[in-house]
Amino acid sequence: MMRIWAIANQKGGVGKTTTTLALGRGLATAPKRVLLVDLDAQGNATMGSGVDKREVAASTCDLLLGESSATEIRVKAPEGYDLLPGNIDLTAAEIQLMEQDGREQRLKQALAPIRDAYDFILIDCPPALSLLTLNALAAADSVIVPMQCEYYALEGLSALVETIEALQVNLNPALEIEGVLRTMFDIRNNLANAVSAQLTEYFGDRVFRTIVPRNVRLAEAPSHGQSIVGYDRTSRGGVAYLGLAGELIRRTEQRNKAVRAVEAV
16 A cells, blocks of 8 residues: 655754655666656755756646646656656745645645556655645655754654645644654754754654764765766665665555455455
């Protein structure tokens, strides 16, 4: 049973796009059938996939507005997965959708025809609780939350948890937090270690065991139009994200095994 993951955090600069790209490449290497959805108007996930956001014939804007289907805008990324590209047109899509009925469900409806063609669908969300993010959370089964271990990040995480709880009531009852991913982690920083301990105490096994360290190669990869796994998989960042891909695969297999066991009863 495949699932859709939204990579989300209302706070910017925490590694959402970096995580989406690296997970996409790592899962594709496994090999798994992967679709990456760029829902951020900045189009960084598109560029980081090796696809020029300025040259795509259609984007997720057209998808949300119902002007193109997922199969029509889908492209094969050099990173080894399929991509629904995003660009600045998404800003216009958000404005046009504001007055339309069922606006939060557009992405879910658009992905439904191709959902079963993939093992993993990853949605890169914008850094705000916008209509685009609501579309991602309405379409997703689970949320992966990348965050830095710092004080203000905890406040942002609390706000996101409240948002998810509200969505479970009003929009997507099945939505759950898959896990919290600690990014840009410096083990020498006492505050980071303290926040990490708080996360583990509160979220328990929903905190990923993988920790992504601060790593200069992670910062270099986007300028080459690659994920860190494609750019330098042996770097500390590359190894960490490959570990995260493996962790997500294991979780998925365990979940599927449990579902099959219940169905067999």
